[in-house]
Amino acid sequence: MKDLSAKGIILFLLSIGVGHTAEDSFGADSSAMDSVRTDFSRGLALYLAKNYHGAVTSFDIAIKTNGDIAARYFKGYALYHLREYETARDTFSQVYRIDPSYSPRQFMGLPPRTNVHP
Numbered sequence: 001m002k003d004l005s006a007k008g009i010i011l012f013l014l015s016i017g018v019g020h021t022a023e024d025s026f027g028a029d030s031s032a033m034d035s036v037r038t039d040f041s042r043g044l045a046l047y048l049a050k051n052y053h054g055a056v057t058s059f060d061i062a063i064k065t066n067g068d069i070a071a072r073y074f075k076g077y078a079l080y081h082l083r084e085y086e087t088a089r090d091t092f093s094q095v096y097r098i099d100p101s102y103s104p105r106q107f108m109g110l111p112p113r114t115n116v117h118p
Contacts, residue, residue, distance in 0.1 A: 039059075040058070040059070040062045040070065042058040043055045043058030043071060043074060043078075046058060047074060047077065047078055052079075052082045055074070055078040056079060059071040059072070059074055059075035059078065067098075069095055069099060069102060072095050072098075073092070073095050075091050076089075076091035
């Protein structure tokens with residue numbers, strides 16, 4: 001699996017904050033949203049620093065707080081880097097059970113990938 005570029009992740013954070021479920025879950029409760037954003041942002045920072053164990057912990061908090069799909073997605077990548085392949089696969093499966101069309105590309109303002117292979 002390819003890692004997303006740091007620029008892509010920064011654009012992702014600026015465009016959606018946390019994930020598309022967070023604001024729906026908390027509505028106007030900005031302190032709860034700030035907490036989720038902090039946990040998710042901390043997880044991404046740890047992920048980019050290759051502290052995958054720390055990233056999983058932060059993503060777990062964001063997931064527990066509101067079931068954030070983006071945190072769950074990046075948790076899958078962190079688990080993959082930890083060579084916990086079965087758990088990573090299960091985590092990605094959870095993401096696609098929640099939202100079968102989920103792709104971080106849509107939140108980064110990027111067009112969907114087209115299948116370039118025959």
